[in-house]
Amino acid sequence: MASNFFYFNSILFTKLFGVFNFILLFLKNNSNILLLQMLLPLIGFFVIILYNSVSKKINSRLIWEFSF
Amino acid sequence: MVLSCLLVFYYNESSSIFQFGFEIDWDSYFNIHLSFGLDGISSLLILLTNYLILICILLSWSTISFRLTTHLAYFFLLQFFLILSFSVLDLMWFYVFFEGVLIPMFLLVGIWGSRARKIKATYQLFIYTVFGSLLLLFTIIYLYVTCGTTDIRSLYLIELPFETELVLWLALFISFSIKTPMFPFHVWLPEAHVEASTTGSVILAGILLKLGTYGMFRFLVPLFPFATKFFSIFVYVLCILAIIYISYTILSQVDLKKIIAYSSIVHMSFIILGLFSFNYYGIEGAILMMLNHGLVAGGLFILIGILYKRFHTRILLYYSSLVSYIPLFSIFFFLFILFNIGFPGTGGFISELLIFSSIEFLNPSILIFMFFGYLLSVIYSIWLYNRICFGSSNFSYISLFIDLKEDELSYLLSLSVLVFLMGVFPNYLCKLCSNSIFTFCLQFYI
Numbered sequence: 001m002a003s004n005f006f007y008f009n010s011i012l013f014t015k016l017f018g019v020f021n022f023i024l025l026f027l028k029n030n031s032n033i034l035l036l037q038m039l040l041p042l043i044g045f046f047v048i049i050l051y052n053s054v055s056k057k058i059n060s061r062l063i064w065e066f067s068f
Numbered sequence: 069m070v071l072s073c074l075l076v077f078y079y080n081e082s083s084s085i086f087q088f089g090f091e092i093d094w095d096s097y098f099n100i101h102l103s104f105g106l107d108g109i110s111s112l113l114i115l116l117t118n119y120l121i122l123i124c125i126l127l128s129w130s131t132i133s134f135r136l137t138t139h140l141a142y143f144f145l146l147q148f149f150l151i152l153s154f155s156v157l158d159l160m161w162f163y164v165f166f167e168g169v170l171i172p173m174f175l176l177v178g179i180w181g182s183r184a185r186k187i188k189a190t191y192q193l194f195i196y197t198v199f200g201s202l203l204l205l206f207t208i209i210y211l212y213v214t215c216g217t218t219d220i221r222s223l224y225l226i227e228l229p230f231e232t233e234l235v236l237w238l239a240l241f242i243s244f245s246i247k248t249p250m251f252p253f254h255v256w257l258p259e260a261h262v263e264a265s266t267t268g269s270v271i272l273a274g275i276l277l278k279l280g281t282y283g284m285f286r287f288l289v290p291l292f293p294f295a296t297k298f299f300s301i302f303v304y305v306l307c308i309l310a311i312i313y314i315s316y317t318i319l320s321q322v323d324l325k326k327i328i329a330y331s332s333i334v335h336m337s338f339i340i341l342g343l344f345s346f347n348y349y350g351i352e353g354a355i356l357m358m359l360n361h362g363l364v365a366g367g368l369f370i371l372i373g374i375l376y377k378r379f380h381t382r383i384l385l386y387y388s389s390l391v392s393y394i395p396l397f398s399i400f401f402f403l404f405i406l407f408n409i410g411f412p413g414t415g416g417f418i419s420e421l422l423i424f425s426s427i428e429f430l431n432p433s434i435l436i437f438m439f440f441g442y443l444l445s446v447i448y449s450i451w452l453y454n455r456i457c458f459g460s461s462n463f464s465y466i467s468l469f470i471d472l473k474e475d476e477l478s479y480l481l482s483l484s485v486l487v488f489l490m491g492v493f494p495n496y497l498c499k500l501c502s503n504s505i506f507t508f509c510l511q512f513y514i
Contacts, residue, residue, distance in 0.1 A: 034088040045148065
């Protein structure tokens with residue numbers, strides 16, 4: 001059980017380190033910082049629009065279910 | 069916000085070329101490329117954009133009562149278009165993003181505006197800006213047909229006939245002066261401010277007005293240097309008229325937001341005078357004032373928003389003796405009034421000092437009018453504070469007074485600290501944009 005726990009943790013840390021390393025490498029190129037700077041607000045915009053449409057669908061479904 | 073801090077941190081001050089650049093080949097047949105890059109000025113404006121958008125998003129939680137998520141979405145869209153406008157190096161694409169800013173702004177004022185006249189104000193904002201954009205489009209098409217490119221780095225090297233320069237300069241100047249706004253194209257701004265929500269006003273005064281002056285700095289002056297020299301007297305006259313006439317207009321206003329909106333027009337005229345001073349220090353002062361005004365006008369609109377939220381009126385006549393009821397608010401209002409005047413130790417002082425000294429070098433007679441305008445701005449600022457915070461109490465109909473809350477205090481405190489830092493350590497900001505200003509001066513004026 002304990003070995004499984006450590007095995008899982010080591011994989012998790014390797015993956016996390018990999019992601020962290022990728023972010024560092026990505027930001028090392030200065031142009032990527034500007035690119036990311038431009039894309040983040042656009043991603044934020046689409047995430048909110050998606051959230052809005054999904055929450056509206058869920059709400060309408062709940063209303064539909066409660067009406068029965 | 070973190071990324072924009074990284075942009076400023078990684079920016080190489082010793083280099084005068086555009087940094088962080090990348091290019092997307094959009095249409096090689098028509099020779100139009102989507103190229104991006106930053107210099108010291110645009111990286112500072114992006115930092116200001118992100119900071120004010122962050123404050124507006126946090127502020128929305130307490131000020132926006134309906135459709136909050138949609139409101140946030142429009143703010144993200146606005147941020148996207150603003151960052152692209154400040155970093156794009158192609159005139160055609162600048163036009164697209166410059167116009168793109170209008171879409172979320174139109175919706176922000178139109179949907180979340182405070183009164184019934186918001187629709188009229190929105191259409192006024194839209195029609196004025198679109199009229200200016202048509203002139204900008206005309207200039208872009210002409211430049212593209214004659215030069216075969218809209219990349220500004222190539223356009224900087226091309227010399228046009230003097231008569232053509234004059235016509236194109238006028239078209240571009242009207243377009244940017246509507247956005248700035250400059251007298252006599254300023255009518256839309258007070259209306260839009262009065263009808264917009266607090267967050268809308270913060271963004272409008274803090275960043276959107278800077279798009280016009282940024283356009284002048286990046287496109288108008290470098291593309292048409294001879295026409296700029298030719299029309300400089302005309303610009304000085306317009307700016308001085310704006311400073312004096314609008315300062316007098318402020319003294320007769322009763323709406324708090326209108327007072328700050330008109331005061332923004334006066335500050336923008338000072339910025340344009342600095343830009344057209346053909347002097348290193350004048351341009352440096354104009355850039356510092358752009359940053360300082362973004363923070364100060366933002367703070368003042370937040371303070372007025374707080375008053376409106378508490379008492380549901382912005383009419384000056386209903387307020388007096390606030391210092392006895394909400395002392396913390398009065399302290400911050402006093403601080404921001406001092407920032408607006410350009411009190412020593414604040415960012416406004418340094419920028420005004422640089423602009424005034426460069427104008428003295430250029431033409432001392434303009435300086436006399438500027439001093440008169442400055443005196444008027446001190447008078448209306450102190451008069452406004454005195455009218456709101458002192459005098460006999462007439463709050464017989466209000467029993468509950470709530471001073472600043474923790475969140476409001478934190479926004480105002482962060483803005484005040486930044487303005488103080490700009491005043492005490494302006495050297496860092498000056499160093500950051502010194503090389504781009506120097507190249508700008510060297511290339512076009514000497």
